[in-house]
Amino acid sequence: MSDHRTDPRALMALRLPRAMQPVLTWLTGRPAPGERVRVRAPWTFLLEALAWTVLGQLVGAVGFATHGLISAALIALSLVLTTAGVSLFQIAVFHRCAHAQLFADRRHNRDVGRLVSALLLFKHFDRYQQEHMSHHSVRTLLTEGDEFNDFVLGFCRLEPGMPKRQLWRCVLTSLASPRFHTRFLVHRARMSWMSGDRLHDTVGITSWALGAAGCAAAGWLIPFFVLWVLPLTLLLQLVTVGRILIEHRFPDPSHSGDRDKLFQCRVTLGVFPGSEPPPHDAATLRGLVSWVTWWADMLTVQLLVRVVVLVADTPCHDFHHRRPSSPRWTEYAHARQDDLDAGCPGYPINYGETWGLIRAIDENLAALSSLPRDASAGR
Template identity: 35%
Template sequence: MHELNDSWRTVEPSAGGPDPVRESMRRLPRFCELPLTLLTGRPHAGQRPLHHTPTGHLTNAVVSMIVGLTLSALALSAASWYLLLLLPGWAVTLHGARNLRMMIYHQCAHMNMWGRRRADTLLGRIIAAVLLIQDFGRYRDEHVRDHHALHHMTLRDPTVQAFLVSLELRPGMSRRRMWRTVLGKLVSGRFHCRFLAARVRSYFHSATPAWRVGTAVGLTALFLLSLWLDFWLFLLVAWVLPMTLFYQVVNVLRLCVKHTFPAPGQAPRRGREYFAGLTNAIFIGETAPSPDLPTRRRAAAWFRWGARMLLVHFPARYLVLTGDTVVHDFHHRHPMSREWANYLFAREDDHVRGTPGWPPYHHVWGLVPAIDHVFDSLRAADPEEFHPDRLAEVSHRELFAAFDD
């Protein structure tokens, strides 16, 4: 993998040694071990693995959405301070929906949810209809054919198409300009309207006639029922808002950390060394304060560390890098692994064993450094290879659907 900025990028040793950032957190009480592992995406050295199941992840996602909608309902049914429940209501609803999309739907596309084609396909189609995202059949075909094959991070990859056309980012742009462009998109009403329209189009254009009719009838019935029973405000605030504006914001941020662009002239563009270099883990958190600090400085350092973990790193993990997205590099090395439900420990075990048959893993600590890493790779990419004019034959309205890749 080409080096762009070694001051923030961390390369794990091939021997699989413990990570100093994660190990520093072992200074906290033992009951913090599991929450910190789930938050950071990195187990500490020697930590006993959890045993999750695909059905357990599905249940957690659905329960999260139900809890989130319940909190929003409580907020809207009362006055005064109860309205504060809207924030956690939105967050929990969005978290469940993102886990459905980024983990469950994704594994269904690989026929790796339960390993039963009919059941995985049915669940994938249900999720696509509920979230109004790209039709499952088309997503499955494009994802496996163009994202997990020789076309990975080429102009045929939907991820690259979304960067060049929908986000309007270009090779050679400065990191600051890329940030300004992306943040401008996130607050642009026009961008979000086009994004939502493309989501709806990408579903209804490609879904089978039966699913198109069924989804349209279901949405119409829900709308009419909300008017008749007078819960239209709840539907709008508790479901439509987080599933449109908030969903699309975190989707863009997630896109910006998925994969790096290949370096100019990098050859050969095949083999495990090349493909492993296009994906890295993204761990969330920062080094815990040193016990050697003077008492007052140590107290201030722990207060700052706790505040940043709670207010900066937790939202990044809970809303943007949900589920197994923190260790997406494990998926690209082992896309059909039946251990995907135990993703954190499966990746750590592979790392400790020396990544048999693969080059060493790479990782970045923090969402913003991870975005910087991807932006730097695009800045250094070949401007001729990744020129948007080469995408002229691709429909612009379809490119917005690539955000859901």
């Protein structure tokens, strides 16, 4: 069991009212000690993804119909909402369809997965499913050809043994680079619309062409590019980089050759938005400033991270890799906590975690930096 004296989530439960706990559970991806489980049907994630996306488009349409600061604020909100929706489609719908967990019928999972991949420029579902199932094997994870390694070491061009500062520079340069994002988009289009599956490719290309043509005819071509194309391309790619960089931790060189459950535990940790709340001394000016600063961070940076980057069960990605077939994935926060409290039966060590997206990326880049220059992390 986790130590409540040092666990940020347990301290939130101790220092904040009970009424706030369900919101904090969603925001952090960790439940309060003893909090009741709220059961959720898998298909509701599809409805949630649709709701975020449709709401984003509606807010953006209102934004383009108004003027001034209100217009700018609504368009900015629209971009966040639509990016959140598309991220949910990627993680909670497309990914779960690959595990045949969104619907009871395997064919429904496949059909929805194929449609999502065609419309949202994701890799053809069948190929993604095959590669992702291989990624879940401890013999393949973090080896040459693994989807995580291919993206971080290949696509992002990060190299083992580079100084951490240089790795950070490479990441930030890529995020700001038009060339990187163009290369990323071309790769996505090729994997989605040039898959060799004629029906799949036709559905994707035709849908985008008709959407662009219809908006052009209605005089809404600019809103189409701003409200739809921008979140589906640049913004999704930005959050995808941030999310993939924390999905797995590069192993210590002394353990990188071990392909066992201990290796699996060490290379996948929980990553939770948030931080430890300040102690109860708000009566002093210093205490008040601490609480205002903490809440400002939680309701801006951490909320944005949760909404667009660490969406759905991403904070509990370690639970997903230890229990990939668990039917409790929809209640991921409580399922992971229950497993942690039980000592994670069947595994040699319990769950580990990091609080904060930036800290998690920094720790992973430090781990990559510690590897020998000639190493491929899982070789």
